[in-house]
Structures are given as structure tokens and as C-alpha cells.
Amino acid sequence: MSIQYKSIAELKKMLNNNEISNAELIKETFSLVKSNAEINAFITLNDEESINKANKLDDCPSSGSLAGIPIAQKDLFCTKDLKTTCGSNMLSNFIPPYSATVVKNLENAGCISIGKTNMDEFAMGSSNETSFYGKVQNPWGKNLVPGGSSGGAAAAVAAGIVPAASGTDTGGSIRQPASLCGVTGIKPTYGRISRWGMIAFASSLDQAGPIARTAEDCATLLNEMCSHDEKDTTSLNEDIPDFTENLNSPINGLKIGIVKEFDLSKLDNEVVKVFEESKKHYESLGAEFIEISLPNISLSVPTYYVVAPAECSSNLSRFDGVKFGKRCESPKNLEELYIKTRSEGFGDEVKRRILIGSYVLSAGFYDAYYKKAQQVRRLIKNDFDSAFKSVDIIMSPTTRGPAFEVGSKGDDPIQMYLEDLFTIPANLAGLPAMSIPNGIIDNKPIGLQLIGNFLDESRLLQAAHNFQISTDWHLKTPRGIKS
Amino acid sequence: MDKKTVSTIAYLSRLSLNEQNEDKITKDLENIIKFVDQLNTANTENIEPLASPLEKTAKTRSDNVSAKNRKEVFLERSPKSNEDYFLVPRVVE
Secondary structure, X not given: OOOOOOOHHHHHHHHHOOOOOHHHHHHHHHHHHXXXXXXXXXXXXXXXXXXXXXXXXXXXOOOOOOOOOEEEEEOOEOEOOXXXXXXXXXXXXXXXXXXXXXXXXXXXXXXXXXXXXXXXXHHOXXXXXXXXXXXXXXXXEOOEOOOOOOHHHHHHHHOOOOOEEXXXXXXXXXXXXXXXXXXXXXXXXXXXOOOOOEOOOOOOOOEEEEEEOOHHHHHHHHHHHOOOOOOOOOOOOOOOOOOOOOOOOOOOOOEEEEEOOOOHHHOOHHHHHHHHHHHHHHXXXXXXXXXXXXXXXXXXXXXXXXXXXXXXXXXXXXOOOOOOOOOOOOOOOHHHHHHHHHHHHOOHHHHHHHHHHHHHHOOOOHHHHHHHHHHHHHHHHHHHHHHOOOOOEEEEEXXXXXXXXXXXXXXXXXXXXXXXXXXXXXXHHOOOEEEEEEEEEOOEEEEEEEEEOOOOHHHHHHHHHHHHOOOOHHHOOOOOOOO | OOHXXXXXXXXXXOOOOOHHHHHHHHHHHHHHHHHHHHHXXXXXXOOOOOOOOOXXXXXXXXXXXXXXXXXXXXXXXXXXXXXXXXXXXXXXX
């Protein structure tokens, strides 16, 4: 029986019923990776160790909630003794001496990390075109981008190679590729999942989360990924509920906010139509819609493009060619070592963002840009705080449209930045948000975004699961994927 | 945003831009800065800046030794090191 496109829940059943052994499951997985190599979803494979682990599980079964489940890890998480590049030439030779807390948590639950997924360099991009290791193909079309930055992760799940993948989301990097590849992804509340061992891009925005086929699987994964971690000072020390517990509770009376300021009239008719159909579907499930106002939301993208580059320029100063990673050939002096190493090691988009960051943080501009952006960030957060007094969740399209063609955003970085228009606000406010497939336009999937209140992932997952048990958008699969 | 500003911030960032790149980057940065100038439309008088969504004081933990010194593990990941140090070009003549 094929394992392709199976959810975690289905694979667990197959393993438990002895329809397949752990070793067979992992071998099948690698055979799918190989037959779909042109998607370029993976940078590094962990084949030998994965097969060893699977054999061990066959000999000595484990009761972990993810025992034997193949999972792809985004190449931004440090994995002990397994190359971790963050999509960059800078780290093309980096073998971490430890694993990220979230990788450890998943592996402690028994999952098998089968490899590291391709991504935009240092997670800076929305199309996976900035990866040093080549573009990732969207399984829904050879010339379509998978979105980014977790493009390899979303593509691997969409092609049915793995049931789930880890991702990270700084401005939409889980939700946007999930939307463009027709899969489900959630970014939990900032602080729910430890950032220890995650290569930092913008520390006040970065948050890990799962990408999977269903909201139910996302809940199972979140149960394992979340933890309080003393090694991350921003890790939340709050109760972690069982995220699967309320999935099946009906959503009668759920109050869903629609943001007045998200001007959908600028989107394609088809995109609006898909969104309106989902609204109707939620109404049929007993939800009610309330128009809300987030007056400062239109400033989210400009706020983000000050805050994120500022934090990035500071975080990426650690890549200096001294302690790990790449170093340039025969530098004349220490300064040349820094400059040549960084100029050779980073790609154009990363350089662009470091430069913006250095500019907005430099003397004379700090107040006008960085401080101003942080003040607007508070206004945006305040807007959400007021909105959540009258609604339970907020709903919008995840993206402005379905997957676009490789190279179609041209040379203008701002066009690419606007790709994250709907997703960035949740990062600025630290709120949980997810994307679920809700339609197909021109044979390309598109997603619906649900944003929740602080720590209210359970309600998001419940709303998503209720949608998925009464629709089949999440079950659609692309044509032409090799089995 | 002019070439001189760009070359100053490039130096602050310890990046070198080649000439053909410089024009493009200057133009990109100018456009991006123009784009973020929209922030000036917001009235932020008396608004406290928000640095992180979790407005909590950084937690402290007790000062116990929790990890072994793994000097050699870290040194061996360096592009150039000896038994005790990361090596860089000479800085003191």
C-alpha cells in the first residue's frame, strides 16, 4: 500500500496494524524523495541514520506519539552531526554540535528526521528563489514557486513525500508556502516553541511551527514541538494544552472577525470568490461574522521591513568567518577576512536586508525608522487587542493569489515583500495564525488564514479541523507527481 | 540615499559591493526607504515602542554549571584553529 499523501494519523494506523514496517516506511519515503528529486525540496538527506532508527523501532517498538513517522526538518534548525546550511553558501560546511530544542522534542516523540529542507537563504524570501541550493519547484506546476521561506518543507508535504515538516515563520514563512502548495501550516504564539538552535533571522518575530496535510496532524505535532525551554529567554512558561482535545467540538456561535481594512477589491475575482465561499461554509457550521477594524494594519509591511532587517543585521553579524561556517581565501588582514567572507558568503537578498538594517539602526536614523517602527508595532498590537474583545478568531485570505511563476516578481523587492501582506501582522503582534487549503484556482491551490488570540491555538485548530472534516480541499493532490 | 551613504552602510555591515551591483542596490534601498516612509503617516506621540510581543522581564535562572566545556567540539568547526584558539590574521604587529 502506498504511503504517498498519507497523514500522520493514517501512517500511525498502518504501522500499528502491521500493514507496513518502520523500515519499509522509511525506505518508501526515500524512494519518493529520489523519484521527485527535481522538486529540489531537500538540501541534505539523513538516509543512513533514518534507516538505522527505523530498524531499531522494528526491533524495539516505541510508544511515542510520532514513533516511526518520517519528518523533514527545515534546514534552519540545527541538527546534531547533520549539515545545516540555512539555505546559504555561508554555512555550506556547517555541522552543528547540537540539535535545536524543537528537533529534540520531535525526535523524543519518536519521529525520524529524514533530511533538511530547502529554503530561502536565511529565511529571507517568499518564493524560495533566494536559496543558494537552487529553486524549489511547486509540486502543482514546474514553473511555479512553492512560496517561502519554508518552500522545501511545504513542497515535500504537498508532493506526499512526508506527512509533515517543520518550518519557521517570521513574516509568513509557514503560512504563505502552505497556501501556495495546498497544505496546512500553523505558526503558534510567539514563545510557544523554543528558538534555541533555530538560526536567528529576526528574533522578536521568528517562530517555529509545523506544516502537514491536516489541522489534526498539526495539533499532534504542536503537542510535541511546544515546550518551556530555559535556554531561550523568550520561551513562554505557560500551560501547554493538549491541542488535539477540542478538535471535534462544534464551532456553533464562533465569532469570526473580518478585517475592514484588508481591501479585497484589489484581489482577483477568483480569489475573492474562494474566500466568500469559505465564509459561507463557516456560516453553515454555525459561525457568525463580525466586521472589525484594525486601523493601523496597512502599516504592517513597512513596519516589518524596518524591524526585521534591523534585527537581521544584528543577528547576522555573527557570520564573520572566524568561529564556524565559510571563510574567504587568504585574507590580508582581519578586516578583509570579515568583508570578503561576508561578501562571498551571503546572497543579494540577505545583503540587501543587512544594509537596510544597518541604515535604520545607524546614528541619526534610529529614531526616524527603528523607534518609529516599534511604536507603530505597538499600535498594531493594540488594534488586535481591541478586536479580540469582540471576536474569537480573525479570517482573511493567506495570500493575495495562488502560486506565481518563477521570476515573475521581477527585480523589484517591494513586489515580493507585499506577498506577505496578510501574514505579517500576526508576527508583529506575536499571535498564532494558520493557513488551510480552501480552494483551487486555475489548477493551483490557495489558502485561508485564521488568526487567533494570544495562546489560543486550540481554537484555531478546532476551527480548521471543523472546516476540514466537512470539505476536501486539503485532500487535493497535484498531478504529475511521481510515486 | 546616494552612493556615498550606501558605501558607508556597506562598510558598517562589513560588506563590499561591486560596481555593477552598487547602482542597483542604491536604487533598491532608495525605494525600500521610500516605502517604509509611510510610517510617518501614523501618529505615535506618547506611544511606547514595542520591542517584543512578550513584554515580560527577561527571566533569570540559578547560576549552576549545566554544560561541560566542549572546547574541542567548537574549535574543530572553525575554518582555522589550533588546540586552544580560533586563528585570524595577525592584528598586532
